[in-house]
Amino acid sequence: MTDRTLKPCPFCGHEAAIQPSGDPCEYGRIICSGCHVSTLRYPTIRQMEDAWNMRVETDCAIEDPASTGYEGAWSHE
Numbered sequence: 001m002t003d004r005t006l007k008p009c010p011f012c013g014h015e016a017a018i019q020p021s022g023d024p025c026e027y028g029r030i031i032c033s034g035c036h037v038s039t040l041r042y043p044t045i046r047q048m049e050d051a052w053n054m055r056v057e058t059d060c061a062i063e064d065p066a067s068t069g070y071e072g073a074w075s076h077e
């Protein structure tokens with residue numbers, strides 16, 4: 001088991017947490033404890049972590065998400 005850590009929220013810097021979906025086909029999603037931005041739901045923790053951490057690293061795209069192709073992978077409730 002690898003020790004993977006979630007990076008802070010790219011928008012507000014708060015901690016991110018895994019939120020289980022309760023659906024057997026979807027493990028859950030990662031959601032920010034501060035501004036509640038979240039990834040889509042994914043079937044594995046690893047996919048969620050990759051989605052979350054990748055987004056953090058592409059912070060240059062936050063100003064203009066429409067140009068990145070990533071906007072469909074995020075929701076903001």
Ligand SMILES: [Zn+2]
Binds near residue numbers: 037
């Ligand atoms: Zn946040």
